[in-house]
Amino acid sequence: MSSSPKLIVHHLQVGQGERIPWLLEELNIPYELKLYKRSPLLSPPELKSVYPLGASPVLEDLTDPANPVKFAESGAIVEYIIAKYAANGKLALGPNDKQFSEYLYWLHFANATLQSGLFRRGLARGMVGEQDPRYKGADARVRTALSHMDSRLQSNAWLAGDQFTAADVMTGWCFTTMRKFEPIDLTEYEGIQGWLKRIGGREAYRRAMGKADPELDVEEGLSVKGPKVIEMFVKAMATKP
Ligand SMILES: N[C@@H](CCC(=O)N[C@@H](CS)C(=O)NCC(=O)O)C(=O)O
Known part of the structure; x- marks a missing residue:
């Protein structure tokens, strides 16, 4: 696990992007949050320009400057954060767990x-x-x-x-x-x-x-x-x- 991940979360307010700050708070991992307001219901142009789908959430991981990462899909982001940064795989269960x-x-x-x-x-x-x-x-x-x-x-x-x-x-x-x-x-x-x-x-x-x-x-x-x-x-x- 890297000692200081550098993560940016793009979140369209009142939406499923809230999953990512919640996960990060549970894991005590620092992050920068970029907030967007619905315009009027869908993403504003600033969020559309962040990633091709124009939807929230989007995660940027700038921990390794040689390999900047940017991607979407809340489920993929959740799995990525846990696999890369959660101490001892916290908040996930592994193949040896009965559940x-x-x-x-x-x-x-x-x-x-x-x-x-x-x-x-x-x-x-x-x-x-x-x-x-x-x-x-x-x-x-x-x-x-x-x-x-x-x-x-x-x-x-x-x-x-x-x-x-x-x-x-x-x-x-x-x-x-x-x-x-x-x-x-x-x-x-x-x-x-x-x-x-x-x-x-x-x-x-x-x-x-x-x-x-x-x-x-x-x-x-x-x-x-x-x-x-x-x-x-x-x-x-x-x-x-
Ligand atoms: N399957 C995607 C869905 C992403 C999605 O549709 N997000 C909504 C927020 S609830 C959104 O950005 N809607 C605005 C838009 O599509 O313009 C995920 O789980 O991240």
Whole structure:
């Protein structure tokens, strides 16, 4: 592990880029944070020019001046930081751990299943309305994913088991900040409620959110009902006359 990594995190506020400062705060790794405001919903030109996809987060690693690194994808960034800079692979579980497969599964669950499902549901609501079978199908898939996650968290403190890991960091934002885009009422999901409460109790999470999104109401994001959705986003998704 390098003694002093030189990392720059590009974060579009109110978005999944928050995962990276949170991870870095958990690991006590210093970093520089570059913040961007949505313009009005998507990335501003300054962020678009940072990396070809124009999306957040982007990580720059300037630790080795001979080999500057710049890349995107929150999951890839999380794995990179842990592999390169986390002392003893902290926040990941290795192949000899009994919960290894659970760790990998839940590490990928947010981006691969839950988040894409939530986005599809929002799109279906906007395009065909909640009475349409296509919305109902998307909603049923989201509910299945939520019940599955809830039952995991009814019997485990954290997604990978009894240890807090990067899987929790990847998934947290789907219930905190992402609910500003797609609502989820957690009343019937007591396992997820308890997990969110434990996340809210983590100092590193609070520190990261204070730096990355100081204007965001963290308590709303951690609440059972969730934050108020951003009206402009709902309108942008609604192509149904
Ligand atoms: N799969 C990517 C998704 C990146 C992404 O879509 N980020 C959103 C922030 S929530 C974004 O930058 N949206 C603005 C835009 O695409 O213009 C990841 O996990 O990093």
